[in-house]
Amino acid sequence: MGKIIFQVSMASAKIRHFRDRELRDGERVQFHWFYFSVFIVLHIAAVLAFLPSMIHLSSFVVFFILAWVTGGLGVTLGYHRLLTHRSFATYKPIEYMLTIFACLSWQGGPIQWVGTHRQHHTESDDVADPHSPRDGFSWSHLLWIVHRARSNFDPLKLTKDIQRDRVLCFIDRYWYVPQFILAAGLFVGGWLWLGHWTGGVSWVLWGGCLRVVLLYHATWFVNSAAHTWGYRNFKTDDDSRNNWWVALFSFGEGWHNNHHAQQRSAAHGMRWFEFDITYVTIRVMRIMGLAWKVVEPQRPGQSVAEPHP
Numbered sequence: 001m002g003k004i005i006f007q008v009s010m011a012s013a014k015i016r017h018f019r020d021r022e023l024r025d026g027e028r029v030q031f032h033w034f035y036f037s038v039f040i041v042l043h044i045a046a047v048l049a050f051l052p053s054m055i056h057l058s059s060f061v062v063f064f065i066l067a068w069v070t071g072g073l074g075v076t077l078g079y080h081r082l083l084t085h086r087s088f089a090t091y092k093p094i095e096y097m098l099t100i101f102a103c104l105s106w107q108g109g110p111i112q113w114v115g116t117h118r119q120h121h122t123e124s125d126d127v128a129d130p131h132s133p134r135d136g137f138s139w140s141h142l143l144w145i146v147h148r149a150r151s152n153f154d155p156l157k158l159t160k161d162i163q164r165d166r167v168l169c170f171i172d173r174y175w176y177v178p179q180f181i182l183a184a185g186l187f188v189g190g191w192l193w194l195g196h197w198t199g200g201v202s203w204v205l206w207g208g209c210l211r212v213v214l215l216y217h218a219t220w221f222v223n224s225a226a227h228t229w230g231y232r233n234f235k236t237d238d239d240s241r242n243n244w245w246v247a248l249f250s251f252g253e254g255w256h257n258n259h260h261a262q263q264r265s266a267a268h269g270m271r272w273f274e275f276d277i278t279y280v281t282i283r284v285m286r287i288m289g290l291a292w293k294v295v296e297p298q299r300p301g302q303s304v305a306e307p308h309p
């Protein structure tokens with residue numbers, strides 16, 4: 001009996017060893033079973049969206065509109081360029097609206113997201129970077145999110161400005177709730193539009209699960225691919241790269257070397273061919289009087305054109 005207990009405990013220790021991750025600085029980070037389970041369920045649901053009975057034109061339309069609202073306006077414009085870097089200023093109600101849109105991406109609340117990203121900028125590809133490919137490509141893309149936060153990371157220390165705003169704190173506390181409200185709305189909307197309850201399921205799978213999963217990977221590719229493949233306009237101290245296909249799927253975030261070089265710039269695309277839909281959005285907002293204090297990029301001619309050594 002004692003021998004069996006010993007063997008079982010040895011086996012579980014081996015499994016734990018496999019799932020917990022040892023990083024460059026020797027820290028062993030614990031696997032997060034709950035997050036992992038949520039990601040598995042979402043990925044399975046995303047695949048189910050491609051069942052023939054789930055494919056409807058209206059589901060595609062719902063998917064594209066919500067992907068832009070939550071990924072483009074929410075995560076990229078709201079969480080990243082507005083809250084993290086203050087690349088522009090806008091009215092508070094618009095700031096709160098963009099933050100709620102970002103919550104619908106299920107990438108965490110504003111304090112966690114902004115704190116993680118600010119840590120990424122202060123420690124870019126150094127040992128305390130939360131998601132550097134130097135700890136492994138799979139770690140930077142996906143594994144870091146299914147492990148517990150590292151001991152050297154405290155989002156509260158990095159987000160004092162966010163915490164001074166009581167509305168943002170309220171949104172942060174209940175960041176996961178809007179997704180459930182949206183899912184209920186999608187189910188009812190799809191049922192009414194398509195005339196059958198399976199239409200509601202289709203809208204939930206396309207506008208909810210598939211959208212969230214694809215936006216996860218679009219965001220994660222900025223951390224993984226845009227620190228691995230692509231060209232460099234600036235000699236930064238990190239591995240950031242400008243990657244056109246990441247830029248395409250992440251609403252302009254793939255011009256990541258430009259962004260690491262000029263973190264507060266509202267524009268991430270800086271050369272004529274570096275199309276950046278989010279900067280276009282900011283310019284349209286400025287024309288409409290909805291954005292001001294827009295931080296323009298510095299364009300030091302020779303350094304912008306400089307290839308990676």
Ligand SMILES: [Zn+2]
Nearest residue numbers: 120240256260
């Ligand atoms: Zn980066």
Ligand SMILES: [Zn+2]
Nearest residue numbers: 084085117259
């Ligand atoms: Zn940034």
